[in-house]
Amino acid sequence: MMRLRHIPGSEQMVGESPLVIxxxxxxxxxxxRIFEAASPIRLEIGMGKGIFLHEMAREYPGVSFIGVERYATVLLKAIAKLTADPLPNLRFLCADAKELDKIFAPGEVDRIYLNFSDPWPKKRHADRRLTSPEFLAVYDRILAPSGTLEFKTDNRGLFDYSVETVQECGWTITGLTYDLHRSSMGIGNVMTEYEAKFSAKGNPICKLAARR
Incomplete structure (x- = not known):
């Protein structure tokens, strides 16, 4: 896992931001009730700078988006972007994804996005991967019956693990590609910062969509 540079006072700044719930x-x-109108709720877990979610919120004004980021230092960048370019259907949480079933009721979430999650390559750290059985169980508890999980990465090892794990946990894969930008799944795709960086290097982007 990449070491984060701590920004002094970041916890206080996040704690005082009206853009954070x-x-x-x-x-x-x-x-x-948090948003101006009732609408489907979609989460991005581990949103980083929030570039993907900001673009999604702009493109789909009838959907409520919530960015979940564990680290205040990282979340500050998303807050700065939304402060400069406000959108009423986007808000943030500074929270651990393992606690999401304490934050959202069963069936309250319509879709979950996992984009370029930390691969945690060592086997002893497998339970920290956001597509591990432990995390999938949390998603299962908050997703609506027709809700979907979407996962993108350029890390083939993590992707193969995720494809195997979601099926072992009883999920149904509804979409799968090992080269997103050359597949039909790439139509309307909104790129993340990492996606743009890695695809520019020629790395194929993998994506899966799954339902419970």
Whole structure:
């Protein structure tokens, strides 16, 4: 895992930002009241600078997007972007993904995006991967019956692990490609910062979509 450079005061700045939902457990089961109108709720877990989610929120104004980022230092960059270019259907959480079922009620989330997650390549760290059985169980508890999980990465080892794991955990794969930008799944694709960087180097981007 890449070591993050801590920004002094980042926790306080995130804690004071009106773009971050504070005490999110209190909104469990009634997240639609956070936004101007009731709409599907979609999460990006580990959103980094928030570039992907910001573009998605602009493109789909009738959808409510929530970016989940564990580290305040990283979240500050997404907050700065949304402050400069406000969107009413995008807000943030500073939270651990393992706690999401304490924040969202069963069936409250329509879609979950996992983009270029940390691969945690060592076998002893497999349970930290965002597509591990432990995390999939959390997603299963908050996704609507027709809800979907979308995962993109350029890391073939992590992708192969994820394809195998989601099926072993009882999920159905509804879309799969090992070269997103040359497949029909790439139509309407919104790129992340890492996706643009890696694809520019010639790395094929893998993507899967799955339902419970």
């Amino acid at each position: 504070h005490n999110p457990e209190a909104e469990r089961g009634r997240w639609t």
